[in-house]
Amino acid sequence: MRFRPPTRRDALKLGLAATLAPEAARAVSNPNVLVVGAGIAGLAAARALADAGRAVVVLEASGRIGGRIHTDRSLGLPVELGAGWIHGPDGNPISDLAGRADLQTFLTDDNSLEVYRADGTAVRDADVVAGEARLARLAAAVDDGVDNDIAMSEAIRRFGNGELEDPLMRWMLSAYLEFLTGGSVHDISAAFWDEDDAFAGTDVILPDGYERILPGLARELDIRFGEMVQSIAYGPEGVSVTTENGTFEAKHLVCTLPLGVLKAGRIAFDPPLPSEYQRSIQALGMGQATKLALRFDAPFWPQDVQYFGVVTELMGRWPYFMNTMTYGDAPILMGVSLGAYAPIADTMSEDDATADMMDVLRGVFGNTIPEPTGVLKTAWSNDPLALGAYSFAKLGATPDDFNRFAEPIGPLHFAGEHTSFDYHGNVHCAYLSGLRAAAAILA
Numbered sequence: 127m128r129f130r131p132p133t134r135r136d137a138l139k140l141g142l143a144a145t146l147a148p149e150a151a152r153a154v155s156n157p158n159v160l161v162v163g164a165g166i167a168g169l170a171a172a173r174a175l176a177d178a179g180r181a182v183v184v185l186e187a188s189g190r191i192g193g194r195i196h197t198d199r200s201l202g203l204p205v206e207l208g209a210g211w212i213h214g215p216d217g218n219p220i221s222d223l224a225g226r227a228d229l230q231t232f233l234t235d236d237n238s239l240e241v242y243r244a245d246g247t248a249v250r251d252a253d254v255v256a257g258e259a260r261l262a263r264l265a266a267a268v269d270d271g272v273d274n275d276i277a278m279s280e281a282i283r284r285f286g287n288g289e290l291e292d293p294l295m296r297w298m299l300s301a302y303l304e305f306l307t308g309g310s311v312h313d314i315s316a317a318f319w320d321e322d323d324a325f326a327g328t329d330v331i332l333p334d335g336y337e338r339i340l341p342g343l344a345r346e347l348d349i350r351f352g353e354m355v356q357s358i359a360y361g362p363e364g365v366s367v368t369t370e371n372g373t374f375e376a377k378h379l380v381c382t383l384p385l386g387v388l389k390a391g392r393i394a395f396d397p398p399l400p401s402e403y404q405r406s407i408q409a410l411g412m413g414q415a416t417k418l419a420l421r422f423d424a425p426f427w428p429q430d431v432q433y434f435g436v437v438t439e440l441m442g443r444w445p446y447f448m449n450t451m452t453y454g455d456a457p458i459l460m461g462v463s464l465g466a467y468a469p470i471a472d473t474m475s476e477d478d479a480t481a482d483m484m485d486v487l488r489g490v491f492g493n494t495i496p497e498p499t500g501v502l503k504t505a506w507s508n509d510p511l512a513l514g515a516y517s518f519a520k521l522g523a524t525p526d527d528f529n530r531f532a533e534p535i536g537p538l539h540f541a542g543e544h545t546s547f548d549y550h551g552n553v554h555c556a557y558l559s560g561l562r563a564a565a566a567i568l569a
């Protein structure tokens with residue numbers, strides 16, 4: 127792997143490989159690999175390639191590994207700012223990584239749930255169960271009814287029974303469907319929202335921190351932090367990647383830039399990506415979800431209940447809370463904003479978001495609850511290294527728009543949670559995609 131200072135950037139157009147200085151020509155003929163991004167997709171690819179004896183350099187803009195796996199310990203308990211659950215742990219490769227790292231898993235219980243109306247009255251368990259049955263019937267009616275794709279909200283109007291006007295059903299559509307997909311009901315594809323594959327088993331969390339699955343992948347890799355990739359040139363001879371600090375060349379590239387970053391068009395590809403790739407980038411949805419963790423001196427909520435739901439009037443406004451007391455000993459409520467409300471919550475300051483969430487909590491637990499003593503807030507859609515939370519099947523996108531990214535363009539391979547329809551949006555999708563890209567290079 128070679129690194130060259132920025133002064134020679136202009137000479138690095140691969141279309142001009144034949145006219146490059148001899149040392150540069152030698153560099154691109156080396157069987158080396160560059161990986162852009164040290165999230166789990168990039169680490170999986172780099173690990174597999176390094177284990178197979180390839181010289182690999184990982185270019186990462188931030189100062190840490192993990193990307194959208196980010197555990198923060200400042201509130202006295204590991205708090206997940208990004209991925210929190212292993213969704214479907216049975217046969218899931220992330221379960222294997224957790225096992226290899228000797229991590230404890232905590233089996234979640236979706237039935238450990240109390241739902242409240244905004245005025246604090248509890249929704250009866252029987253009504254929650256009936257609502258869930260109604261949601262299942264709605265999903266079946268949408269699946270049967272939709273021929274040509276329409277937005278989920280439109281499908282609910284056409285094939286449902288007034289669910290969007292029913293506060294409890296609006297809550298379920300947000301807390302379940304919008305959370306699952308990351309999109310708003312107005313954007314989710316009614317044709318493809320649930321056509322993807324999933325692993326089986328009850329979700330688990332990793333109480334010691336999700337990030338603990340990463341060091342085993344990252345060990346002894348050559349990861350260059352603070353390397354903000356600006357442009358990627360590719361051609362028959364290999365690749366050339368320009369960062370703020372200089373230019374790197376290699377034979378192959380694994381690009382794990384998040385979909386949000388690709389959508390924003392901030393990275394110049396030379397030549398431009400084929401038009402069908404560009405169309406897919408724009409067609410796919412980049413979802414949003416805002417997390418806000420509030421730590422209190424003491425719990426004022428039932429300690430043994432894992433999840434709280436609040437039927438807020440505005441859909442997606444802090445509808446769902448996780449109680450960390452069920453698996454840890456710090457009194458933290460982790461709330462999430464979803465759907466159309468997530469971009470609003472993302473732009474709020476920490477103080478404003480805290481006041482907003484406290485307003486919802488006071489409606490349920492009373493005006494006398496104390497102020498939090500610690501706050502952690504995410505804003506993934508404003509993070510320039512993510513520009514969103516996770517990908518989803520947006521109205522107008524098809525499974526091909528995801529799967530297209532499994533096809534390399536010459537030496538340019540893509541990986542990441544948005545590069546396979548099956549499992550898209552999940553950590554395991556990103557991990558498997560990194561292995562896929564590595565296997566293609568090794569083949």
Ligand SMILES: Cc1cc2nc3c(=O)[nH]c(=O)nc-3n(C[C@H](O)[C@H](O)[C@H](O)COP(=O)(O)OP(=O)(O)OC[C@H]3O[C@@H](n4cnc5c(N)ncnc54)[C@H](O)[C@@H]3O)c2cc1C
Nearest residue numbers: 163165166167187193194209210211355542543552553556
């Ligand atoms: C709030 C939230 C909750 C989630 N919950 C879950 C969950 O419970 N379970 C689950 O399975 N999944 C969950 N996910 C999704 C999961 O986190 C992602 O699917 C997965 O981590 C993505 O991995 P990746 O390697 O594809 O991308 P990333 O982790 O985003 O890695 C991309 C890397 O590229 C770097 N980068 C970006 N731009 C540049 C640049 N210009 N130059 C160099 N480097 C750059 C980034 O810094 C990052 O490190 C959640 C995500 C979020 C945001």
